Amino acid sequence: MSKTLFDKLWDSHVVKTFDNGPSVFYIDRHYIHEVTSPQAFQGLEEKGLKVFRPEQIIATADHNVPTLNQDQPIKDPLSANQVSMLTENCAKHGIKYYPLGSEYQGIVHVIGPEMGFTLPGMTIVCGDSHTSTHGAFGCIAFGIGTSQVEQVLASQCLMLSKPKTMRINVNGTLKAGVLSKDVILHIIAKLGTGGATGHFVEYAGSTFEAMSMEERMTVCNMSIEMGARGGLVAPDQTTFDYIAATPYGPKGEDFDKSVEYWKTLKSDDNAPFDKEIHIDASDIEPMITYGTNPGMGINIFQAVPTDEQDQELKKSLNYMGLEPGESLLGKQVDYVFIGSCTNSRIEDLRIAAEYVKGKQKADHVTCWIVPGSKQVEKQAMEEGLDTIFQNAGIRMRQPGCSACLAMNEDKIPEGKLCVSTSNRNFEGRQGQGARTILASPLTAIAAAVHGKIWTADEAIARNQSSVESLSS
Amino acid sequence: MEKINQIKSSGIPLPIEHIDTDQIIPARFLKSTSKEGFGENLFRDWRYNNAELNTDFVLNDPKFKGSILVAGHNFGCGSSREHAAWAIHDYGFRAVVSSEFADIFKGNAMNNGLLPIEVSTDYLQALTTAIYNNPETQIEIDLQSQTIAFEGEVYNFEIDGFKKQCLLDGKVEFDYLVEMHDAIEAYENNRSF
Numbered sequence: 001m002s003k004t005l006f007d008k009l010w011d012s013h014v015v016k017t018f019d020n021g022p023s024v025f026y027i028d029r030h031y032i033h034e035v036t037s038p039q040a041f042q043g044l045e046e047k048g049l050k051v052f053r054p055e056q057i058i059a060t061a062d063h064n065v066p067t068l069n070q071d072q073p074i075k076d077p078l079s080a081n082q083v084s085m086l087t088e089n090c091a092k093h094g095i096k097y098y099p100l101g102s103e104y105q106g107i108v109h110v111i112g113p114e115m116g117f118t119l120p121g122m123t124i125v126c127g128d129s130h131t132s133t134h135g136a137f138g139c140i141a142f143g144i145g146t147s148q149v150e151q152v153l154a155s156q157c158l159m160l161s162k163p164k165t166m167r168i169n170v171n172g173t174l175k176a177g178v179l180s181k182d183v184i185l186h187i188i189a190k191l192g193t194g195g196a197t198g199h200f201v202e203y204a205g206s207t208f209e210a211m212s213m214e215e216r217m218t219v220c221n222m223s224i225e226m227g228a229r230g231g232l233v234a235p236d237q238t239t240f241d242y243i244a245a246t247p248y249g250p251k252g253e254d255f256d257k258s259v260e261y262w263k264t265l266k267s268d269d270n271a272p273f274d275k276e277i278h279i280d281a282s283d284i285e286p287m288i289t290y291g292t293n294p295g296m297g298i299n300i301f302q303a304v305p306t307d308e309q310d311q312e313l314k315k316s317l318n319y320m321g322l323e324p325g326e327s328l329l330g331k332q333v334d335y336v337f338i339g340s341c342t343n344s345r346i347e348d349l350r351i352a353a354e355y356v357k358g359k360q361k362a363d364h365v366t367c368w369i370v371p372g373s374k375q376v377e378k379q380a381m382e383e384g385l386d387t388i389f390q391n392a393g394i395r396m397r398q399p400g401c402s403a404c405l406a407m408n409e410d411k412i413p414e415g416k417l418c419v420s421t422s423n424r425n426f427e428g429r430q431g432q433g434a435r436t437i438l439a440s441p442l443t444a445i446a447a448a449v450h451g452k453i454w455t456a457d458e459a460i461a462r463n464q465s466s467v468e469s470l471s472s
Numbered sequence: 473m474e475k476i477n478q479i480k481s482s483g484i485p486l487p488i489e490h491i492d493t494d495q496i497i498p499a500r501f502l503k504s505t506s507k508e509g510f511g512e513n514l515f516r517d518w519r520y521n522n523a524e525l526n527t528d529f530v531l532n533d534p535k536f537k538g539s540i541l542v543a544g545h546n547f548g549c550g551s552s553r554e555h556a557a558w559a560i561h562d563y564g565f566r567a568v569v570s571s572e573f574a575d576i577f578k579g580n581a582m583n584n585g586l587l588p589i590e591v592s593t594d595y596l597q598a599l600t601t602a603i604y605n606n607p608e609t610q611i612e613i614d615l616q617s618q619t620i621a622f623e624g625e626v627y628n629f630e631i632d633g634f635k636k637q638c639l640l641d642g643k644v645e646f647d648y649l650v651e652m653h654d655a656i657e658a659y660e661n662n663r664s665f
Contacts, residue, residue: 015655020633022632022634022635024652026660035553036553039505039506047650049650078503078504079503082505085505121665127552129550129576145554145580148579157656159649193490194490194549194574197572197574198575227575293492312488315488405551407503428517432517432522
């Protein structure tokens with residue numbers, strides 16, 4: 001019988017299936033961080049148990065760390081305590097840990113792939129919903145709760161029921177100024193914030209095939225924002241080349257043997273999916289969100305929807321301080337955040353730098369650029385991107401999750417409008433009362449320069465008639 | 473974990489769709505390293521306008537009481553933080569009723585003795601209306617027979633059979649997994665890739 005890639009990976013990781021019940025599902029790679037792991041370690045200790053496979057775990061501190069002066073002690077005592085507990089737990093259980101200050105520290109979903117710890121065919125979990133990022137390598141990767149973190153620490157397994165499958169096909173060439181972030185925001189706007197609940201997604205078609213690994217990670221990262229358990233892309237030469245350049249990926253004969261196996265990781269022709277969706281790449285324009293969930297998205301040249309019956313829309317617009325039918329293009333912004341596990345990799349920073357080179361940030365805008373990892377930061381400095389930002393009046397900060405969830409001091413103040421490359425525009429997500437507009441790094445940097453919601457020159461030129469009618 | 477079978481209580485209506493876990497427990501309260509005490513900050517930014525009690529919010533309305541939260545579609549979407557399930561349970565809820573739950577939240581809830589009861593859109597609406605009409609409306613949930621009932625309106629809900637047995641027995645998945653190390657090791661040794 002023809003199988004989907006998801007089915008193949010699922011079947012090869014089932015240790016045992018209970019009659020009419022869940023499967024005991026084996027996990028190859030477990031990433032942990034400071035916020036969702038302490039209670040799991042505590043649980044193990046209370047039961048007198050050891051970590052079952054410490055060598056399959058990678059730890060870093062990212063969610064709750066400052067993005068300035070990382071060489072100094074963390075000021076917030078609660079944050080400092082969480083980070084020191086992670087340090088202690090890793091030392092006690094023999095877990096590889098990349099602490100603040102180490103050369104590979106960074107956002108867990110950025111460092112795993114860049115070091116070569118995420119490889120095709122793996123099953124990967126982390127106590128973080130954006131673990132779906134790693135699906136870009138052809139993995140079953142998904143976020144779990146802390147009870148499940150404890151289960152994986154104790155047994156390297158989870159008890160799972162198999163989700164349904166969905167394939168999202170996007171074919172064609174993206175228009176100039178349209179990035180992978182716009183593709184996923186377009187998909188989520190089409191499906192809605194719960195449109196893929198209960199499903200595991202495969203992204204297929206020429207548009208994804210043409211994407212770099214970093215672009216694919218941006219897409220897979222936001223699978224959870226439409227409720228999907230995860231999302232994956234079948235590995236190909238782009239994947240193999242990326243892994244060949246990583247410090248800890250397989251080398252030499254090992255690499256060649258791995259590639260042989262990785263080449264088998266694709267859905268069979270005619271493999272049945274529970275749901276299938278087709279999108280034409282040429283229909284996609286730069287996207288922004290207007291509401292308080294990632295499904296509330298429009299292309300930047302459209303107006304905010306009007307539906308007087310829709311209570312959710314009303315509540316969202318009230319929070320955002322927006323009117324039904326309002327055009328957002330040209331609306332003044334206060335903050336711009338370029339960072340997060342969605343868009344903080346070197347290609348994202350290059351896009352921002354290329355746009356801002358020789359230009360100035362608008363005076364009234366506060367712009368934070370937060371690289372995803374120490375490696376991204378180092379690369380950006382080697383390429384002189386930090387100097388380009390500095391000349392434009394923008395300071396590049398140090399790696400961490402930062403204003404994506406505002407657990408540290410990087411908070412957007414109440415009532416302020418922020419164009420953000422992160423993944424969630426929920427009420428209060430970037431700080432109490434903060435108003436978030438999700439967008440690509442290109443749209444975000446354009447907003448920083450123009451001081452208003454704006455996007456790539458090519459997209460503006462292409463939609464000149466809409467731009468004129470919006471401003472009239 | 474406590475065994476659960478029957479819950480009988482009035483309900484608290486919160487008919488908002490897509491309630492995400494950032495609303496249930498905002499990220500700035502995730503700095504604790506224990507599982508206790510999160511109920512204090514449940515729906516913090518809806519319950520309070522900064523430091524002041526928001527008297528318009530249903531949890532601050534003395535009319536509505538009980539251990540069953542009756543919420544809108546796609547409850548618990550967003551972040552995987554189990555702190556959301558801990559907060560709801562710690563506040564005193566033992567069940568959440570909705571027409572759909574986000575996958576990670578649903579799993580987290582069941583791992584903490586909090587029942588996610590999935591009902592049809594029509595049933596959810598009828599239940600919500602009944603509570604608004606009479607806040608004393610008694611809701612009866614019976615896990616063994618997989619039924620929820622109010623004012624004679626009975627609904628048979630679906631729940632994973634294995635999870636149901638865990639909840640009835642007061643067991644958690646963890647208890648099964650730690651007994652399986654031999655099978656897991658055998659799997660590791662027999663992998664062909």
